[in-house]
Amino acid sequence: MQKKSAKTVEPPASRTITMRDVAREADVSLGTVSRVVNKHPAVKPGIRQRVEAAIATTGWQPNAVAQSMRTASTKMIGCVLPDTSNPLFVAVAKGAEQVLREHGYAFVLANSNSDVERDLELLNLLLQRRVDGLLFAPSDEYDPRILSLLERTRTPTVLIERELSPDCDYVASNQCNGIRQAVDYLLSIGHTRIALVTGQQRIRPGRERYRGFVQAFDNAGIAFDPALVRLDSMDAAYAYREVQRLMEMPEPPTAIIMGGNLMLPGALRACALKDIKVPQDVSIVAVGETDLAELASPPITTVRWNLEAMGREAASIVMDRIAEKPSTGGREPRHVIVPTEIILRRSCAPLRS
Amino acid sequence: MQKKSAKTVEPPASRTITMRDVAREADVSLGTVSRVVNKHPAVKPGIRQRVEAAIATTGWQPNAVAQSMRTASTKMIGCVLPDTSNPLFVAVAKGAEQVLREHGYAFVLANSNSDVERDLELLNLLLQRRVDGLLFAPSDEYDPRILSLLERTRTPTVLIERELSPDCDYVASNQCNGIRQAVDYLLSIGHTRIALVTGQQRIRPGRERYRGFVQAFDNAGIAFDPALVRLDSMDAAYAYREVQRLMEMPEPPTAIIMGGNLMLPGALRACALKDIKVPQDVSIVAVGETDLAELASPPITTVRWNLEAMGREAASIVMDRIAEKPSTGGREPRHVIVPTEIILRRSCAPLRS
């Protein structure tokens, strides 16, 4: 009692305003205010108006934390990516954010910096924050802790450009096909000494690119030179170094495929440094469309695909999973493969024999 | 009573486990578990161990939503940007995310798509979610609703590349100086018919770039031709169109400054289309360092600055504001201006007279 009166007496020194204030102002009960904000149909129009007026005059805004507490849903989706400044992931994230917002979900973004430990850390952070779903591109598909963490959690998760087990939903691009097309094209214009520079085999894109490379040669019934294949990294510095080393070989490649969207700048720097002319001295194909590829001299042939669509697709799947949660049905894992296409430009020339 | 027994009887069909489960397992009270997880010193080592063991066996993870509810702090920072795929904002966001994570804060990212209505919407969304702070680049500094919303809220906010009122904290780059340097340089190699293509004057970068342009000519005591100034947009399509229109003038500019980091591709496409040679036909300066600028033929002179540092700075300020919250002191607004520098490359040539 004393407390109550004290409360009323104390100067309302900008206390945080709550639903209770609205209820008092509109002279209704808490339940009614709740029904109004949640658009429950069973509220008399007159009352509804009074409540809305009270909300306006008090300037109250629902506290989403309290709502989450009650409803066990945060309306947030977590997203863990190896590099949030890589244009590839940027575009995917943008596509995802778009559909999530349309569904009223917020988007929590985190950068693992290609470090599995950080992957784990961030996942746990997001899980403690009780995100309703996860978009995730682990830095290493073969670390068992990741898979077991994901299996233990009941939070729907969609992988981006990654594959952990057949049971996991994922959205990925068809890199295998992209590289196969690139090799086919190069073979068709006479190249056989084709180099592939791409990254780690512990993540899907690296594996698929190499697979496409092998497949293309197999189909053509031609053997490739293993010395022309470099599978250690997808970064620009590696591209810079390996292009130089390849071109310094006694019998250098006549064409190089850069299997990573960050690699073209490194390759071009190497060519500039060593005064290697494209396509006279070597033909080049890059993976990932960029302004640079289009506007370089010469323009660079690239493999491209729809990044934002991947993000939208991934987000849609999470939304679906969240919606179907109760029934425990629909447990078919969903695997979406986005097609790739090759854009022919002047960086590739027929082999003069 | 019946309820309770029912609960105990029901098969524990993977109920969500709570602190209570840990307490029971360790045979201590809730308070003790809480003290252990919050590293309160006053807990006997033995008990502490028992609790930690119980946490491990139950697999419990603290529910951050409940914690937020109790402590009125979500450990989340919201970030609203006009375009989360613009490399400029991407880099800033990355820098910010880095320091926020170091402080244990999560990063909620949202895209306003340069739409003020969406700015407002997203701000409200984040505020309802009770983020502890905000990083924000409004799409229109002159819309009064934004400022009044920010003034009303007690959530610390740092603006990115924007300026709403002297009281708001902000972090911005010195675009005025960047453009002044560019003009000075072009004047020094003989150009006077210098064009500036940049964007909206309702946001700081557009204003500052134009201001730098005017200042440079003022200082030199030379008049510029207003017909060479285009101030309507910073996107690539605008650059593409205006470069063409400028070069079709009876007396075209001898140098063009592209005042926007997305504009260079558009400008280069225009030059390619019209067969305009750089720097023979026109000298070009771009704002914003990119691979394209470095690797184009010829390489493009650019104005650059440290984006990630801006993000880190902004995040640090929010962290400070959150920390100083109780005292209500330290209310000096903080304005950080990041320096710019000009990188000279072969896209600018002395004017042959």
Added chain:
DNA sequence: CTGTTAGCGCCTTCAG
């Protein structure tokens, strides 16, 4: 149709 009530999971005095 509206009011009342009982928690959601955790932290934090307050006693012991």
Added chain:
DNA sequence: CTGAAGGCGCTAACAG
């Protein structure tokens, strides 16, 4: 040093 109890702001039964 540890246990008990109240409440953060809201929603969802359940009564009336």
